[in-house]
Amino acid sequence: MSSILIKDVKKAFGEVVVLSSFNAELSDGEFVTLLGPSGCGKTTMLRMLAGFEKPTEGEIYIGDREVSSTKNFVPPEQRDIGMVFQSYAVWPHMTVFENVAYPLKMKKMHKQEIKTLVEEVLETVHLSQYAQRIPSQLSGGQQQRVALARALVAKPQLLLLDEPLSNLDAKLRDSMRFEIKDIQKQLGITVVYVTHDQMEAMTMSDRVIVINKGIIQQIGPPTEIYRHPANQFVADFVGKINFLEAVSKDKILTLKKSGQQLPYEGPLEGDVVVGIRPENLRFVSIKGDFTGTLFSKFYLGDVNDCRIDLGGEQIRVIAEPSSFDTCKVGDTYQLRVEEFTVFEDSGDDSHTKILT
CATH class of the missing domain: 2.40.50.140 (Nucleic acid-binding proteins)
Structure with missing residues (x-):
């Protein structure tokens, strides 16, 4: 598990400012959602946490370690994170077991240790019986669980999820919300989740960070965001x-x-x-x-x-x-x-x- 500290982060692409004065502190084991409309900067913030983008200004800490600032930058592979994208991004020619084991093989871990860790995480995501299947033999929800297992298998400090359910149908999306939350509770891992779907944010999060036009509008538990919105944008975006x-x-x-x-x-x-x-x-x-x-x-x-x-x-x-x-x-x-x-x-x- 790991806490996160984001201090005065700004991100600009040339003259275009995507995020302004972003400040947030996340606790160990907390599930926090970045919520906002398309283009508000939430995915950019997630990519800076992952190390795929550098902040223009400000600092990012994962645990006690500074991973991004104007003077220091830790690359993604050294940040001890797992990430799940909108697309499943599973290797079509590999079995479920091989897909999940891939990041461990890249670390040149011992075969028996890889087997133990993969079997453990497949049990967690309820895919043990599908270990020898290839992705084309799985449903969309099962493929997304493969991607989740691959992100979790190395037991990262931090799990980042970028709209992982948006390609699923409505009924499957609803069930996957609860599955992801149950897995997060079971593992006690810190999660940052990006979505524009207020239902996902409300049902899964310990706290929600609502963003509009690169500016934080409100941070709080779902009940506070819904019942005591900080402004009309929050009130309108979250609910009817x-x-x-x-x-x-x-x-x-x-x-x-x-x-x-x-x-x-x-x-x-x-x-x-x-x-x-x-x-x-x-x-x-x-x-x-x-x-x-x-x-x-x-x-x-x-x-x-x-x-x-x-x-x-x-x-x-x-x-x-x-x-x-x-x-x-x-x-x-x-x-x-x-x-x-x-x-x-x-x-x-x-x-x-x-x-x-």
């Missing part, structure tokens, strides 16, 4: 949310388009943006916070996905599936707001400070 423009005055939020109101105990006055997750809106039979007309409804099996017209603006409501049979399009309903977040209406949602 309604944004409503409002005016805050005398502890009341008045929606600009519909005129409906919410009580508010926060500090902000003037123009604001109210963020409400669809699952935090409830149909109620008594007087609610909002009154609206059901515009549409969609039965998704586990939820009733509704759109409600408040009068000039629509909001999304995720309701219980049983409500699909009872609610009618065109009828008026009362809604209770169970939780909401208020943001400063600064015109720059990627760097908006959270206010409540």
